[in-house]
Amino acid sequence: MSTLMPNKEQIILGIDPGIADTGYGVIRCSGTELEYIACGSIQTSKKMAMPERLVVLEKELGGIIKKYKPNKASIEELFFCKNVTTALIVGQARGVILLVLAKNHLPVSEFTPLQVKQAMTGYGKADKSQIQQMVKLVLKLKAIPRPDDAADALAIAISAANRFQDLIK
Numbered sequence: 001m002s003t004l005m006p007n008k009e010q011i012i013l014g015i016d017p018g019i020a021d022t023g024y025g026v027i028r029c030s031g032t033e034l035e036y037i038a039c040g041s042i043q044t045s046k047k048m049a050m051p052e053r054l055v056v057l058e059k060e061l062g063g064i065i066k067k068y069k070p071n072k073a074s075i076e077e078l079f080f081c082k083n084v085t086t087a088l089i090v091g092q093a094r095g096v097i098l099l100v101l102a103k104n105h106l107p108v109s110e111f112t113p114l115q116v117k118q119a120m121t122g123y124g125k126a127d128k129s130q131i132q133q134m135v136k137l138v139l140k141l142k143a144i145p146r147p148d149d150a151a152d153a154l155a156i157a158i159s160a161a162n163r164f165q166d167l168i169k
Contacts (some may be wrong), residue, residue: 010030013028013070015073016153019050023150025153026070028037029161033036034158044057061100065106075097076107078094120135
């Protein structure tokens with residue numbers, strides 16, 4: 001009887017959820033090597049009604065999945081938010097994102113902001129610029145990815161890659 005080994009190469013989609021801007025980052029994880037593939041932001045206009053904005057998010061994310069064909073996805077969990085309205089809106093966007101990922105049969109890892117900071121810097125109180133510098137360093141990029149939401153999404157994807165690498169060791 002043969003033992004199935006996990007595929008040692010994965011395409012990982014990282015997502016930083018939001019309604020105005022949802023950051024995405026795509027990386028390739030091969031053994032211990034990480035390679036940048038793409039990143040960007042799905043943007044919706046404040047002038048659009050919420051249901052329309054959610055439809056844009058669904059369509060754009062579906063297109064990204066179709067284009068890059070990730071094997072797995074990672075998304076930032078909602079964290080404590082002082083503004084209840086903002087939390088509800090981000091929660092709606094996050095729900096649409098999770099639905100799209102499920103419809104595309106992607107396994108999903110979820111990370112809190114603290115977990116991402118610890119995975120990227122070893123320090124749970126790292127600031128945004130420290131995370132961005134680590135993304136640049138880890139993926140051997142010439143510049144910090146822009147917009148900020150895209151850099152955050154790449155950090156989330158790297159966090160998932162670190163967890164995946166731990167599993168195949």
